[in-house]
Amino acid sequence: MGGGMVDPRAAAEPGLIYDMSLTDYIQYLCAMGYENSSLSHFIHDAQCPRTKPTILDINLPSITIPELENVTTVRRTVTNVGHPKSVYQVEVEPPLGTAVKVRPGVLVFGPGIRKLSFEIEVTATATEKTDAGYYFGSMTWRDGLHSVRIPIAVRIVTRWLFSTSP
Structure with missing residues (x-):
């Protein structure tokens, strides 16, 4: 499962991008368990935040939740690289056995607003045991x-x- 087929014309004018900076990559390494001493081999004076970041919130253009028990909320930020006045509406295809809510469901960009953040709340709705495999869906801004x-x-x-009888 991936992001889909690549359309070179659409890739040249994507509209929105999931931008990552050096800070994001450092947070990714910290979330993966690297310590400051290891980071210094890659980036001079790099420091992990005091609170260990969650890998779920790294601003990747995909969402993977390896252990959804009840409800998990992830955050993403997009940068508008298209028309300065753009309005995007979300469309969701939830993975099997889940409900997905995106807040806000509409992103409104203007002359002074190039970056906007949103939350994706994924809730397990399966009422019976699953086969412990991955289920796939998608979220699309249009x-x-x-x-x-x-x-x-x-x-x-x-x-x-499991309950045990006395």
Whole structure:
């Protein structure tokens, strides 16, 4: 499962991008468990934040939740590289066994607004045991000209409680 087929013309004018800076890459390495001493081999004076970041919030153009038990919320930020006055509406295809909410559901860009953040809340709705595999869906921002899709991959984890009789 991936982001889809590449259209070179659309790639030249994507509309929105999931931008990452050096700080984002450092946070990614920190979330992966690298320590400051290891980071210094890559980037001089790089420091992990005091609170370990979650890999779920790294601004990647995909969402993977390896252990969805109840509800998980992830955050993403997009940068408008298209027309300065653009309005994008979200369209969601939730993975099987989940419900997905995106807040806000509309992104409004203007002359002074190039970057906007949003939250994706993924809720496990499966009522019976799953096969512990990944389920796939997607989230797409559309403005009538651009279609910016990212895949969503989720593995639902169900905790089974067993009662013992005295």
